[in-house]
């Protein structure tokens with residue numbers, strides 16, 4: 142699945158200290174695949190990730206997060222920006238404000254019309270009027286009437302009349318008389334984009350000059366949504382998009398494809414058939430959903446927020462000079478602890494959260510180690526090599542630990558330093574990419 146994909150993208154990059162050409166290429170490929178899996182149109186996924194790649198190459202990586210995690214953060218920020226940054230409101234400044242609803246049959250126009258009417262009625266006190274503009278199926282008129290009764294919003298119908306333009310004009314005339322603040326015109330759709338449907342909606346548009354034209358699209362239609370959106374926008378120049386059926390198992394990649402193609406804001410999302418919830422579109426949430434990445438973003442943000450960059454640079458310098466010592470080790474522990482409960486942090490990483498659910502990792506996990514470092518003399522901390530077996534024994538006693546624990550800790554520390562040396566050697570040989578698996 143998607144989040145596993147991203148996990149493996151991270152794994153590829155684990156231990157890489159900076160974003161370089163080679164690891165960006167690998168991650169970008171994974172992220173592109175993730176986007177396509179989320180139903181983002183392939184061409185758009187490619188264009189998008191190419192753009193992200195250029196941006197990522199300029200980024201410096203904090204030691205607190207892996208480059209993979211940082212990459213996902215960059216991708217998410219770009220997604221959010223592309224999807225409009227923040228939520229967009231309806232323009233309700235006219236009296237009455239005319240809102241035209243358009244889209245394919247079954248996309249959710251009528252359901253959304255009901256939700257919108259209910260919201261404008263109860264939350265905005267706009268006294269909306271619903272107009273039954275789907276005149277070809279008797280059941281359609283009835284459907285809107287039933288919705289209207291449920292939410293106590295009047296529905297304008299002319300069951301005998303097939304002239305939708307005339308119906309719309311008549312409805313607006315009545316709305317002016319009745320003092321309705323908003324007129325919502327629900328229209329007919331067809332199973333595929335066709336000329337007759339387009340002409341009809343375009344005619345309504347020209348006749349009533351709506352303030353808002355909302356294009357309703359089923360998020361489950363995935364890649365097709367792009368073509369539909371383009372066809373409707375070419376004819377109607379709509380003002381916003383409504384993405385429906387997000388309560389299904391779609392990742393919602395259509396949101397990205399549509400905005401990339403028509404550059405119109407998504408104003409609402411629809412999740413379910415209940416009429417009492419109208420959901421504003423939040424680019425941030427959608428980006429996270431598309432990437433399927435759990436809370437990885439907050440993890441990175443928290444790390445960026447908390448991590449002391451100066452301190453990190455100092456330690457990195459010492460690692461490069463093969464001079465990593467116990468003072469540095471303790472500083473790093475402090476940094477990790479500052480970032481919050483360890484289990485919480487680990488739990489934010491997709492894939493890991495589940496695995497560690499039942500394991501007891503307490504913040505005390507570091508206490509023993511810290512006690513041992515604290516029992517060292519400043520000289521010992523700065524020069525780990527002078528710690529003889531006799532000194533180990535003294536340190537263990539001072540920390541209230543068994544000598545075996547002290548030995549295990551020393552062994553781990555030496556292994557760590559060995560790994561650092563190894564890394565430095567590769568870097569010294571000037572072989573970029575040697576660290577890649």
Ligand code: GDP
Nearest residue numbers: 246247248249250251252385386411412413414
């Ligand atoms: P229209 O033909 O565009 O007017 O579409 P409708 O509003 O009649 O909806 C078509 C079908 O999709 C109906 O069965 C609705 O109950 C269902 N539907 C509409 N919106 C949603 C939604 O957000 N989630 C789900 N799960 N179903 C929806």
Ligand code: MG
Nearest residue numbers: 250251275281
């Ligand atoms: Mg309908």
